[in-house]
Amino acid sequence: MGITRTHVSWIVDADIKSFFDAVSHEWLIKFLEHRIGDPRIIRLIGKWLKAGTLEEGKLMMSEEGTPQGAVISPLLANLYLHYVFDLWAHQWRHRHARGNVVIVRYADDIVVGVDKESDARSFVQAMRSRLEQFELTLHPEKTQVIRFGRFAAANRVKRGLGKPQTFDFLGFTHISGHDRRGKFMLQRITRRDRMVAALKRIKEELRRRWHVSIPEQGQWLRKVVQGYFGYHAVPGNYPRMKAFRNHVTDLWRRALRRRGQRDRTTWRRAFRLAAQWLPRARVLHPWPNVRFDATHPGQEPGARIVHAGICAGGAR
Numbered sequence: 001m002g003i004t005r006t007h008v009s010w011i012v013d014a015d016i017k018s019f020f021d022a023v024s025h026e027w028l029i030k031f032l033e034h035r036i037g038d039p040r041i042i043r044l045i046g047k048w049l050k051a052g053t054l055e056e057g058k059l060m061m062s063e064e065g066t067p068q069g070a071v072i073s074p075l076l077a078n079l080y081l082h083y084v085f086d087l088w089a090h091q092w093r094h095r096h097a098r099g100n101v102v103i104v105r106y107a108d109d110i111v112v113g114v115d116k117e118s119d120a121r122s123f124v125q126a127m128r129s130r131l132e133q134f135e136l137t138l139h140p141e142k143t144q145v146i147r148f149g150r151f152a153a154a155n156r157v158k159r160g161l162g163k164p165q166t167f168d169f170l171g172f173t174h175i176s177g178h179d180r181r182g183k184f185m186l187q188r189i190t191r192r193d194r195m196v197a198a199l200k201r202i203k204e205e206l207r208r209r210w211h212v213s214i215p216e217q218g219q220w221l222r223k224v225v226q227g228y229f230g231y232h233a234v235p236g237n238y239p240r241m242k243a244f245r246n247h248v249t250d251l252w253r254r255a256l257r258r259r260g261q262r263d264r265t266t267w268r269r270a271f272r273l274a275a276q277w278l279p280r281a282r283v284l285h286p287w288p289n290v291r292f293d294a295t296h297p298g299q300e301p302g303a304r305i306v307h308a309g310i311c312a313g314g315a316r
Helices: 026-035 039-049 073-095 119-132 152-158 193-208 214-232 239-255 267-277
Strands: 009-017 053-055 058-060 101-106 109-114 144-147 167-168 174-176 184-190
Touching: 009 119, 026 039, 026 073, 073 119, 101 239, 109 119, 109 167, 109 267, 119 144, 144 152, 152 174, 184 193, 184 239, 193 214, 193 239, 214 239, 214 267, 239 267
Parallel strands: none
Antiparallel strands: 009 109, 009 144, 053 058, 101 109, 167 174, 174 184
């Protein structure tokens, strides 16, 4: 919504290299001590950080990082980046930016929208220096500054560079598109590699369910497809959703044909099974400007509450 409502012409797509494996235990404990006064909690978290992980039957110890998949890892990672990135980025935006800046972060995925190229380049350099102070590094290949927004397409056409560049965020590829009237519209479609990975998992699971009855297979596939649509059913993503459903139907047809040499499951039968068991592709979520719109203080929880000042302590 920040891209469509504000004048954003450049996107900084930042990626922190091996973030969960590079978190400094020393700095993390300092940040925890700044927020938690009970030393017993700090001691328990310290023990958990040093407990190690089992990999192929071997205990692996590490002096840095938080194990991915552990329950508390996302919480600690968000706390770490709150001091390392959030507070610093807020100050940088007010002290150094010459134009508008929109910052969105989810865990270690960071996207920054600006309206001046100089701000984008300066932000990347400043962010690189900031992360190095806390033993983190920007990924040299995955971090990029791209032209994006309502003028991106026209600008690249003038320069003979073809279609505007895209960036990935939270499982979606974001595209500088336009609606039927020719106005700028932010398009979000499912990342191709994410969809391929999901189809691969479904194919492997169908192999384990080859000799399960068709109703049981249908019930399981219905839950899988419904869960997939529950996240990816955003406006503009209907073609990818429909393609995903068609691929699942094809995988199911192939699995049924391999159950025996006499099986002759045709496409007509596969389509009937899909119509009976698989949810149809349809958009379930509203547009971001409708979902997050707050035009009056009464519509936004806590909008009248003055934000408390936060001191970063040792993170300054």
